[in-house]
Amino acid sequence: MSAYPHPQPHPSAVAERRPPKFVALAWAGLILGIVGVVGSPVIIVNNITAIAAAVGFVLGLIGFFGTRKIVAGIGVVLCAAAVVITVLVQKNVVDELDRISRDVGASFDAAPTDVGSAPSLPAPSPVDEIAQPETNERNYLPMNVGDEAWTGPVGDEGGGSGTSFTVDRIELDPGCDAYGLPPESGHTLVLHVRVATGDDQMSAMDAAGVLNPYNFVEIDSSGVSHRAEFGTCTAPEKALPMNFGVNQKYSGTIELVVPEASGTLALDPGTLINGPAGWEWTY
Missing domain, CATH: 2.60.40.1240 (Immunoglobulin-like)
Known part of the structure; x- marks a missing residue:
């Protein structure tokens, strides 16, 4: 038996050797969150990006239990923000279309019905x-x-x-x-x-x-x-x-x-x- 004790590894070295877990999911959640935030103001594509953000939210939650907690957390926040922005943008568009529809209807209702310039024609005779x-x-x-x-x-x-x-x-x-x-x-x-x-x-x-x-x-x-x-x-x-x-x-x-x-x-x-x-x- 050696008289000298075996050196013990530093705790940080043990942590570095820990196998990565859910890293890909964390990064996927982050990327989908960025895509969702960028596309959420665009009315034509924000339905698709909102779906992508919802998927990214789920992936980020799973990745949060892995080794890239910060990346996963940022992805979760971005995905949630993308969905919220999309809902607000679409609500504003619907409200604006309703307002335009009401204005057009009111203009038709207020249009004059006087047809005095129409030609004077005989009514159908029996x-x-x-x-x-x-x-x-x-x-x-x-x-x-x-x-x-x-x-x-x-x-x-x-x-x-x-x-x-x-x-x-x-x-x-x-x-x-x-x-x-x-x-x-x-x-x-x-x-x-x-x-x-x-x-x-x-x-x-x-x-x-x-x-x-x-x-x-x-x-x-x-x-x-x-x-x-x-x-x-x-x-x-x-x-x-x-x-x-x-x-x-x-x-x-x-x-x-x-x-x-x-x-x-x-x-x-x-x-x-x-x-x-x-x-x-x-x-």
Whole structure:
């Protein structure tokens, strides 16, 4: 036995030789905490970074029981802060959107409802009050410019569900508006039309289909019918709307291209059953 005692290791050396524990989790919690804090003010990505911060919070708690307590503790604090900041930012955004929605709604409520500048159009007249002429040899109703025509459900004797329309003027070869294009051949006809709908939605929708530029036919002096084409001479904003609502009034133009400068213009929707085929005007 040696007379000299064996030297004992210093306590700090024992601590240094202690195997690391949960070091990776502590650093992962710290990194996710930094990512969460950086991304929390960004509304587009803060949901993702908040989830990452929540994961980092759990990893930091586990890492706190390891050998990198300070690193894990900082990660836990950063992750918690990231989640809190994200919640506050999103709450502020929701509150701001609610405020904008209320302001917009209030502006619509306060908007003036005076429509005094709207065109004064006749209300739909009952069908029995409209003097409908007899059909001609082509089964069309001859009309004069300014006459009121009516279309509506079959059997609606009162006419309150139908739609009335009037061709007030037929303009021949007007000057084109800005960016308008005259036809390469033929003549431009611009029909100035007024419409008043009744209380039946299907009737209003059918009337919009009837007053379609492609439903018009020109009958020349020799009796030959030519399908009218759609014109592009006048500005689109002047055109009659393509859809009609119930109990409403409209005014606008229908632009056509026809071969002859004068003749007979027929509106033939091809959908009327057990009645006239359509209407015709001489221009």
